[in-house]
Amino acid sequence: MKFEDPEGATLLDPDEMYGLKFDHIRTRAELDELEHTNITEGLRWLARRCGGNSLNEGFIRTLHKRLFGKVWDWAGTYRLHEKNIGIVPHQISMQLHMLLENAHLWAQNSIFEPLEAGARFHHRLVQIHPFPNGNGRHARIAADIYLADYFEHPPIAWASGLDLQGDNARREAYIAALRAADAGDFEPLLKFVAGNGGAKM
Numbered sequence: 001m002k003f004e005d006p007e008g009a010t011l012l013d014p015d016e017m018y019g020l021k022f023d024h025i026r027t028r029a030e031l032d033e034l035e036h037t038n039i040t041e042g043l044r045w046l047a048r049r050c051g052g053n054s055l056n057e058g059f060i061r062t063l064h065k066r067l068f069g070k071v072w073d074w075a076g077t078y079r080l081h082e083k084n085i086g087i088v089p090h091q092i093s094m095q096l097h098m099l100l101e102n103a104h105l106w107a108q109n110s111i112f113e114p115l116e117a118g119a120r121f122h123h124r125l126v127q128i129h130p131f132p133n134g135n136g137r138h139a140r141i142a143a144d145i146y147l148a149d150y151f152e153h154p155p156i157a158w159a160s161g162l163d164l165q166g167d168n169a170r171r172e173a174y175i176a177a178l179r180a181a182d183a184g185d186f187e188p189l190l191k192f193v194a195g196n197g198g199a200k201m
Contacts (some may be wrong), residue, residue, distance in 0.1 A: 004146060010068070011170070018050065019072045019073035019074045019132075020036060020071065020072060021072065021073060022071070028094070031071075034071050035068065035071050035095040035134070037066075037070075038068055038069070038070045038071050039137065040067075040069050040073060041070070042066040042067035042068075042141075044143075044194060046063075046066075046141075047064050053160075054142075054146065054149050055100045055103055055104050055146070055150075056100060056148075057093065057096055057100070060096065060100070060125075060161075060162070061076045061077075061078075061109065062076060063138065063141065063142060063145075064076045064130075064131050064134065064138050067134065067138055067141065068131075068133075068134045068138075069138065069170050072132075072133070072134075073094075074131075074132055075131070075134070076091065076131075077131070077132075078092045078130050078131065079092070079129070079130065079131055079132045081130070081177060083129060085126075085127075085129050086128060086129025086130075086135075087127070087128055087172060089177075092130050095128050096125075096128055096130055099121070099124045099125060099128065101118070102124075103126075103150075104150075105144060106120070106121075107146075107150035107151060108110050114147055114151035114153040115147075115156070115193050115194055116186075116190055117146070117150075117151070117189055118143045118144070118146055118147045118151075118153070118156060118157045118193065119143070119156075119181075119186065119189050119192075119193045120186065121142070121143050122139050122140060122142070122143035122169070123178060123181045123182075123186070123189060125138075125142060125143070126139045127181075127182065129187065131136075139160050140156070143156065144156060156193045160173070172194060173188075174192060176188060177189040177191075177192045
């Protein structure tokens with residue numbers, strides 16, 4: 001089984017494909033539909049959430065499992081293989097812990113304005129790439145939770161009414177902004193998030 005991925009998407013290893021819980025899936029469109037349904041359920045779970053610390057590894061893993069756990073066996077589990085993006089697997093836990101500590105300090109000490117803090121948190125989480133797949137969607141939602149929990153700020157309108165997962169100009173701008181941030185230039189990513197304002201929660 002092989003899917004055609006949009007530019008910037010993570011390619012799944014053949015052994016990870018066996019984690020798919022539905023044998024009948026044959027096309028990317030079918031997989032996208034399953035994942036969309038699971039993500040919708042995960043967002044309902046988030047809406048019922050009452051407090052708790054969102055800047056810890058347990059929450060980050062639980063969030064991924066809630067978003068993708070009905071589709072993939074490995075949801076919420078750190079990847080074990082190197083990818084075309086992401087740090088080496090054995091550093092994931094340590095680097096994620098450092099990110100979460102930094103994000104807490106950014107908020108506690110007002111190091112960055114809320115949108116910049118959210119953008120930097122999102123970028124580093126994508127850069128770490130903790131899971132076999134679903135990292136972009138997971139990191140966008142995690143960044144919005146961070147903005148809400150620590151800054152009382154509305155979420156970023158990442159898609160701005162478009163399909164960010166599709167191969168379109170908006171996704172290309174998003175990927176280009178992340179790659180610029182990889183090289184230390186955060187301006188394109190800050191313009192991307194600031195240009196969206198923020199969706200009302």
